[in-house]
Amino acid sequence: MSTAAEPWRLIDPSWDWSEAQARFRWQVPAHFNIAEACCDRWARMEPEKLALTHVTEAGARERWTYGALKAASDRLASALAADGISSGDRVAVLLPQGPEVLITHFAAMKLGAIVLPLFTLFGRDALEYRLADSGAKILVTDPANLEKATALDAPLSAIYCTGPEKAAAPVRSFSEAITRAQPLRAPVNTRSDDPAVLIYTSGTTGPPKGALHAHRFLLGHLPCMEIGHMHFPQPGAVGWTPADWAWIGGLMDMAMPCLYYGVPQVSGRMRKFDPDAAFRLIRDESLTTLFLPPTALRLMRQASVPPGLRVRSVSSGGESLGADLLEWGRAKLSAPINELYGQTECNLVVSANPEMMRIKPGTMGRALPGHEVAIIDAEGRPLPAGQEGEIAVKAPDPVMFLGYWNQPEATARKFVDGWLKTGDLGRMDDEGYITYGSRDDDVITSAGYRIGPTEIENCLAGHPDVLAAAVVGVPDPIRTEAVKAYVVLREGAEWAGLEAELIARVRRQVSAHVAPRSVERIAEMPMTATGKIMRRDLRARG
Incomplete structure (x- = not known):
């Protein structure tokens, strides 16, 4: 559903839940490009x-219009093309x-290239694996990460740095590119199913896998944005999330949808989440629409809520929040906290809206219009109500990934009888x-991150004194789980x-956010008959 006045809206605010389920229809055009939808379209209509x-970390405020984002991304696209992209x-x-993140995404997408978001806390091993596996040609980074980037053993043809005006080869100046390069003459007219973004999973059952997404996956996120954020976008809406834009949660649960809807948002680096600083930002910037991971919410609950907030809705995902935290949101933020559910391969397919449905604390909500979700058995058969099984999403679905990068067998294993x-x-x-029950793999949920054990275990086992290593999650009152190594x-x-x-080794070589909180030595590793x-058994030890 859309109107001439509101061409972006998919869900009519007048619909109740039953109407939305019955009347919603996907509107996925044959040709679609995220950069066009989130930047160039608005730049043509309202460039200012x-x-x-x-x-900035110093507290200064830089304001970017759609016209400025388009001009910068057009020039960067031209520079990237000159470098062979x-x-x-x-x-x-x-x-x-x-802003550099958005400019780079749009520039690459205008060339029909694929964006590979990387977390700045990744260490050398994590970065080299992802760059080698993806075959990335160019890396865009900042002065804080330039030394790490230039030391990588990766077949990059060029590195762009956002800091200095001048740079020595093979490092290019990002600032020069977005101000002095000739603008791109015309963007590639991508199809909706053409690949756009490659996001690596946490690597729960082996090395991380690259989940390849098409341009259409932005459209697949929109029902959740509109319903989960109370008929978003409302007049005067301003969005923000502390979640890093290298993760699908920060990028697609807030950043790109805000741009698509023409809703201004706030960005900034928070080296370590500070609930008091978060509340000041929410107040000072008149933020209305927030995506806050569960750990951030728990930390904010322990802080003082300042007066004068304008929050209208909060979404959160990754784990169940519980009735007490939901009630705190209503009482202290004067806004609902709506849970949502998805994963890197298929994001934002379940959510809630107290204006459209009865909220049942402890549940994640219902399958959103346009998405079919079921509980299935091992053969892919939907199970009766109340019976535990695996949460699955019916294919095809616009938000669903194209497949794992160069891993057709792993992609095939992700599906059974038409269900992801x-x-x-x-x-x-x-x-x-x-209702979310548990995991059937070994992923660890810590401080809003989904952490796979494999990279950490490989790093630990690489120490000359370690014969074998295993990593599990143990209960933690703030982080949900803490990483523990044996x-x-x-x-x-x-x-x-x-x-x-060993802890320092993981922090240095993989990432600080996955480093074990503790390491315990044991005489032998519990193993199955197949090794x-x-x-x-290790989780049971605590």
Whole structure:
């Protein structure tokens, strides 16, 4: 559903839940490009319309219009093309939240290239794996990460740095590119199913896999934005999330949808989440629409809520919030906290809206219009209400990934009888409300991140004193789970000081956000008859 006055709206605000389910129809055109929909379209209609307010670490505010984003991305696209980037090539982005992230995404997409978002806390091993596996040709980064980027063993043809005006080869100046390069003459007319973004999963059952998404996956996120944020966008809406834009949550649960709807948003780097600073930002920038991971909400609950907030809705995902946290949101923020559900391969397919449905604390909500979600058994058969099984999404779906990068067999294993398997267990009641149960893999949910054990274990096992390593999540009151490692040492290895050394090794080589909180040495690793680590036994040890 859309109107001439509101061409972006998919869900009529007058519909109740039953009407929305019955009347909604996908509007996926044959040709679609995220850069066109989120930048160039608005630049043609309202070039001076505010798109982004970037708050620097020093507290200054940089304001970017749609016209400025288009001009910068047009010039960067031309520079990237001169460096050999064309349709299907991968452009990596190693940047914190800020306008440069958006400019790079749009520039690459205008060339038909594929964007590879990378988390700035990734260490050398994590970055080299993703760059090598994806075959990325160009990396865009900032001065804080330039030394790390230039030291990588990766077949990059060029690195763009957002800092200095001048740079020595093979480092290019991002600033020069967006101000001095000739604008791109014409963007590639991509099809909706053409690849646009490559986001690596957490690597729960082996090395991280690249989930390849088409341009259409932006459209697949929109029903959740409109319903989960109370008929978004409302007049005067301003969006923000502390979630890094390298993750699908930060990028697609807030950043890109805001741009699509013409809603201004705020960006800024928060090196460590500070609930008091978050509340000041929400107040000072008159933020209305927030995506806040569960850990951020729990930390904010412990802080003082300042007067004068204008929050209208909060979305959160990754784990169940509980009735008490939902009630705190209503009482202190004067806004509903609506849970949502999805994963990197198929995001935002379940949510809630208290104006359209009865809220059942402990559930994630219902399958959103346009998405068919079921609880299935191992053969892909939907199970009766109340019975636990695997949460699954019916294919095809606009928000669903194209497949794992260069892994057709892994892609095939992700599906059974027309259903995408999420790997999460849950149950559905007779009204369609879905309750998350547990995981059937070894992913760790910590501080809003989904962390796979494999990269961490490989890093630990690479230490000369470690024979075997296993990583599990243990309960944590703030983070939901904390990462804990178990190691078997070589004979004669000294334990004194080794725990701290191993933790530092993971922080340095993989990422600080996945580093174990503790490491315990054990005499032998519990194994199955086929040689697989029995992480369930390790979790039981606590």
